[in-house]
Amino acid sequence: MSALTAYHLVALVLLAFGVFGFVRRKSLVGMLISVELMLNGAGLSIAASGQLTDADAAMAQLSSLLVMGLAAAEATLALAIILVVAKRFGSSGTEDVTELKG
Structure with missing residues (x-):
C-alpha cells in the first residue's frame, strides 16, 4: 500500500465518522x-494528493488553507446560530427546534 493510499484511507475514515456523527447526533454542537x-478529511486528502503526486504542491497547500478557512467561517456562523437558537428555545437539541417562526 502506498503512502497516498494510506492518507486517503485516513481521510475516508474521517469523512465516514463525520457523516455518521452528523446523521446520529441530536445536538447542534455535535452536528457542528x-x-x-x-x-478535515477533505483537507487531508487534498494536501496528501498535492504532496505525493505530480500535482503542484503549492496549489494543494493553498487549497488546504482554503478548506481550513471555510471550516473556521462555518464554525463561527454555526456557533452564532446555535447561540441564538439556544437563547430563543432554551435548548440546542434538534428535536426541540421543529419550526423557526415567532
Missing part, C-alpha cells in the same frame, strides 16, 4: 463537530 471532521 461532525461537519468539522468531514472538512
Whole structure:
C-alpha cells in the first residue's frame, strides 16, 4: 500500500465518522463537530494528493488553507446560530427546534 493510499484511507475514515456523527447526533454542537471532521478529511486528502503526486504542491497547500478557512467561517456562523437558537428555545437539541417562526 502506498503512502497516498494510506492518507486517503485516513481521510475516508474521517469523512465516514463525520457523516455518521452528523446523521446520529441530536445536538447542534455535535452536528457542528461532525461537519468539522468531514472538512478535515477533505483537507487531508487534498494536501496528501498535492504532496505525493505530480500535482503542484503549492496549489494543494493553498487549497488546504482554503478548506481550513471555510471550516473556521462555518464554525463561527454555526456557533452564532446555535447561540441564538439556544437563547430563543432554551435548548440546542434538534428535536426541540421543529419550526423557526415567532
